[in-house]
Amino acid sequence: MKVLITGSAGFIGSHLSKKLLSCGHQVVGIDNMNNYYSVSLKEDRNKSIGVDNYTFYKADISTGDLVNRIVESEKPEVVVNLAAQAGVRYSLENPKAYIDSNIVGFTNILEACRNNNIGHLIYASSSSVYGANERLPFSVHDNIDHPLSLYAATKKANELMAHTYSSLYNIPTTGLRFFTVYGPWGRPDMALFKFTKNIIEKAPIDIYNNGDMMRDFTFVDDIVEAIYRLIDRPAKPNPNWNGKNPDPGTSYAPYRVYNIGNNSPVKLMEFITAIEDKLNIKAIKNFMPMQPGDVPATYADVEDLYREIDFRPQTSIKDGVDKFINWYLDYYQIDL
Known part of the structure; x- marks a missing residue:
């Protein structure tokens, strides 16, 4: 199978590319390699994917004609859209970046799928769409009409846009609401990366909502x-x-949404303890109030996903944190 992955040099995209290639599939990657965070990290991720059966385009999905030309030329059977402007807090500072990538860019993906008869579009949504909903665990059958950030609003918009194309053009679309993804090659703006870096450097870590998350x-x-x-x-x-x-x-249309989460929420302080234990260093903690756009808890109901693919995420926090820190120390050549 030939699969086109947008955001292929990103955190999840690079891991998915390697998984598909290891199973004998062809991968076409698109990434704009922007400077939202370290470009060199993205370049190294991209190199780690290899070259066999991997075709890479440095391109921006907000450029519509270019996306369509790539899809038309490569003729993938499936498109996985992981390209997006990520981050809740940054959406308060630079809202236009989210409109360009997450709305305009996703429109271009949908149009490319329509114009080229793509058999399946999978796209990244987010647990942030649950917004002010406090009923736990979060279910895909819950109402999500009260987002708390523009980032969340763009992800909900993606789901609505996908449904429209599924309904009008019979394009099968699957939206995946990711819940706080972490691991090797992760993004520097995410908690695990920042906490690990600061703890090693003996710098304080900011803990929002006074750790009650x-x-x-x-x-x-x-x-x-x-x-x-x-x-x-x-x-x-x-x-x-x-x-x-x-x-x-x-x-009634070929449209589905799934949660992908561990189905086992962890207190933020327990997460920090796992990092401290692995590094054998105590964090300097700077407790802060809740930030705009944040929610106090996330918890995924994954029963629909389990029924569909007979799989539940199951990596423990200890194992996952250990794997990330092993990668971090090796990548940055740190000897504790």
């Missing part, structure tokens, strides 16, 4: 395994869908 931390290998199992399972209409009692997670 819970996150459904999900190891990247579990995310990738779930995507891999879904690739050849295009979304199908739900024959029991009823417009008088509409289910947000399914549709």
Whole structure:
């Protein structure tokens, strides 16, 4: 199978590319290699993918004609859209970046899929779409009409846009709500990366909401395994869908949304303790109030995902944190 992955030099995209290639598939990668964080890290991720059966385009999905030309030329059977402007807090500082990448860019992906008869579009959504909803665990069958950041709003918009194309053009679309992904090659703006760096350097770590946070931390290998199992399972209409009692997670159209989370939320302080234990260094903690756009807890209901692909994310925090720190020390050549 030939799979086109946008954001292929990104955190999840590079792991997924390597998984697909190791299983004998062809991968076409697109990434704009922007400077939201270290370009050299993205370049190193891209190099780690290798060259056999991997074709890479340095391109921006917000450039519509270019995306369409690549899809038309490469003729993939499946498109996995992982390219996006990420980060809740940065969306408060630079909202336009989110419109360009997450709205304009996703429109271009949808149009390229429509114009080229793509058999399945998988795209990254986010647990942030649950916003002000406090009913735990978060279910794809819950209402998500109250986002707390522009980032979350763009991800909800992606789901609505995908449904429109599934309905109008019969394109099977599968949206994946990722829950706090972490692991080797992770992004420097994410908590595990920042905490590890600062603890090693004896610098304080900022702990929001005074540490009273819970996150459904999900190891990247579990995310990738779930995507891999879904690739050849295009979304199908739900024959029991009823417009008088509409289910947000399914549709009369070939459209599905799934949570991908560990289904086991962990207190932030326990997460920090796992980092301290692995490094054998105590963190200098700077407790701070809740930040705008944040939510106090995330917790994924993954029953729909389990029924579809017989898989539940299961990597423990200890194992996942250990693997990340081993990678971090090796990549930055740090000898503790």
